Amino acid sequence: VSDPTDIKALDEYLKGGSEISQRYRESGGEAVPPELDRRVLEQARAAVAGDKAKGSRAWLRWSAPVAVAASIVLAVAIVLESGVQQDPVLATKQEPPMRDMLPAPDDAPREQEQERDRQVREQPPQARQDANREAKMTAAPAAARETPQSVVPAAPPAIEAVTVDRRVSLMREEVRVNAPAIRPDASQPVSGVTVLSELPAVAATPQLADEPPPTLAGSVSAKSAAKAEKAAEANSYDVSEVAITGTRVQRAPPHTAGPRNTINQSAFSSESADSSAAAPAHEDPQQWLEEIRELRRNRKSAEADRQWVLFREAFPDYQVADDDRARRK
Amino acid sequence: MDLGSVSSQQGAASSAASIDGPVPVAALAAAAGGAATDDAALMLRYRDGDVRAFETLYERHKGPLYRYLQRMCGRREVADDLFQEVWSKVIASRARYEVRAQFNTFLFRVAHNCAVDYFRRSGRPHEKGVQDVDEIADQVGGAEHERPEAALAEAQVRQDFRRALAELPTEQRDVFVLYEESGLSLEEIGRITGVAMETAKSRLRYAVGKLRAALKQHRPRSFEPSVQS
Numbered sequence: 001v002s003d004p005t006d007i008k009a010l011d012e013y014l015k016g017g018s019e020i021s022q023r024y025r026e027s028g029g030e031a032v033p034p035e036l037d038r039r040v041l042e043q044a045r046a047a048v049a050g051d052k053a054k055g056s057r058a059w060l061r062w063s064a065p066v067a068v069a070a071s072i073v074l075a076v077a078i079v080l081e082s083g084v085q086q087d088p089v090l091a092t093k094q095e096p097p098m099r100d101m102l103p104a105p106d107d108a109p110r111e112q113e114q115e116r117d118r119q120v121r122e123q124p125p126q127a128r129q130d131a132n133r134e135a136k137m138t139a140a141p142a143a144a145r146e147t148p149q150s151v152v153p154a155a156p157p158a159i160e161a162v163t164v165d166r167r168v169s170l171m172r173e174e175v176r177v178n179a180p181a182i183r184p185d186a187s188q189p190v191s192g193v194t195v196l197s198e199l200p201a202v203a204a205t206p207q208l209a210d211e212p213p214p215t216l217a218g219s220v221s222a223k224s225a226a227k228a229e230k231a232a233e234a235n236s237y238d239v240s241e242v243a244i245t246g247t248r249v250q251r252a253p254p255h256t257a258g259p260r261n262t263i264n265q266s267a268f269s270s271e272s273a274d275s276s277a278a279a280p281a282h283e284d285p286q287q288w289l290e291e292i293r294e295l296r297r298n299r300k301s302a303e304a305d306r307q308w309v310l311f312r313e314a315f316p317d318y319q320v321a322d323d324d325r326a327r328r329k
Numbered sequence: 330m331d332l333g334s335v336s337s338q339q340g341a342a343s344s345a346a347s348i349d350g351p352v353p354v355a356a357l358a359a360a361a362g363g364a365a366t367d368d369a370a371l372m373l374r375y376r377d378g379d380v381r382a383f384e385t386l387y388e389r390h391k392g393p394l395y396r397y398l399q400r401m402c403g404r405r406e407v408a409d410d411l412f413q414e415v416w417s418k419v420i421a422s423r424a425r426y427e428v429r430a431q432f433n434t435f436l437f438r439v440a441h442n443c444a445v446d447y448f449r450r451s452g453r454p455h456e457k458g459v460q461d462v463d464e465i466a467d468q469v470g471g472a473e474h475e476r477p478e479a480a481l482a483e484a485q486v487r488q489d490f491r492r493a494l495a496e497l498p499t500e501q502r503d504v505f506v507l508y509e510e511s512g513l514s515l516e517e518i519g520r521i522t523g524v525a526m527e528t529a530k531s532r533l534r535y536a537v538g539k540l541r542a543a544l545k546q547h548r549p550r551s552f553e554p555s556v557q558s
Contacts, residue, residue: 003538033409040387040416
């Protein structure tokens with residue numbers, strides 16, 4: 001049972017300003033010692049500093065994994081963007097023998113000029129006039145060919161490259177069939193490998209490569225033709241050489257193949273000598289592989305397979321990774 | 330009567346007064362309006378790394394908290410230890426702090442729990458304050474020295490009041506000191522002490538009755554309070 005006096009006293013106390021409250025405040029109490037203040041505030045500061053240090057430590061803890069992950073993402077992006085590249089060591093190993101077989105780019109036209117001068121000197125005056133006329137006519141298409149070649153970009157569009165490659169491959173197949181019947185002119189300074197390597201240059205200007213030079217065929221003197229034929233018989237037969245020169249040889253009768261081929265070859269080699277510096281497309285097996293990969297990326301499997309076969313024939317020893325996209329599946 | 334409003338006004342005033350001593354009336358009124366909100370905001374700022382906010386908060390509450398612990402434990406050394414322990418817990422819990430109640434409620438709940446833990450550890454519920462005559466004489470002001478009898482009588486009243494306060498049962502003293510120092514309502518005090526509001530009110534009533542009785546014996550007959558009539 002509550003005492004009514006206590007209840008009244010409590011009400012008075014709860015109103016505030018009662019004697020009990022006054023006495024309580026007067027009794028006071030000691031103030032907080034400064035040392036205690038200092039300790040508490042230091043603790044508070046240390047806690048905040050610890051938080052900041054913990055935050056930076058957390059960043060350090062995550063920095064290494066984040067860096068590794070970023071590197072992996074970057075590497076994958078680069079690989080996806082550029083495709084699987086061949087080992088450059090293998091490519092450089094393969095290239096030097098090919099280069100060794102090539103004559104110096106500057107040597108080919110010079111040798112051709114020397115050969116022509118020698119032929120002209122051996123010719124009678126009438127034939128010399130014909131030869132001069134022929135030289136002028138040869139120089140004109142060559143100059144005409146140089147102009148578009150300088151405009152042709154180093155990397156032509158994929159479709160054009162595929163078309164040209166197909167044409168070249170058909171050329172090769174044709175010549176391979178007819179090869180035993182043909183006696184190419186081996187006295188030409190350009191070797192078979194040289195011409196092979198210059199095929200893309202022809203491909204860069206297909207309209208010129210396929211266009212037969214009718215005025216050139218048969219315009220060489222009989223003496224030079226006989227000489228060329230003799231030299232051709234004396235030399236051994238090279239399939240790879242025929243594979244390039246055969247398209248034009250094929251059109252001529254077997255007995256006239258020598259002179260025609262000689263002329264074609266000279267025109268061809270001057271052209272290729274000019275264009276080799278401009279656009280050496282399939283001289284580089286790596287580039288060829290890239291084109292095959294591009295074909296596969298464009299879902300042109302048949303063409304890619306054909307190109308792969310040709311590539312293997314042209315570069316049988318070139319090492320290609322087993323998982324390379326260019327390979328035929 | 331609205332206990333909550335009374336207690337909050339009283340508590341705000343007392344906590345504001347504890348910062349800088351005498352505080353102007355306008356400052357007290359402002360403190361009564363937004364002290365609780367400010368406290369929570371300060372604690373949140375400290376949680377986000379603002380040490381200055383904690384310093385303000387500490388300055389505002391260190392006095393009431395220290396007095397509460399002193400009254401509860403009776404020994405300065407123990408009060409010092411508990412005081413530091415309470416603030417350590419406040420600092421440690423800053424990351425989990427959420428504004429669910431007044432900061433005062435949070436702070437004094439931590440202090441109450443620390444005091445209870447101390448009583449459990451020490452095995453004694455409270456220590457009775459004992460003051461000798463010299464200590465009482467030290468508390469007497471200079472003006473009162475000029476009238477030694479009056480000063481001694483005043484000191485005796487204070488001593489009896491202290492003794493009465495110290496001799497209160499721990500639960501009653503807890504509620505009384507919490508009400509005086511924290512300025513919280515009886516409902517909040519009940520929440521801190523883990524009892525219902527009515528229980529807290531009952532404890533306060535008993536405490537007030539005993540303290541009133543301690544003061545009554547020093548009072549002349551003519552000054553008997555009107556509540557008895």
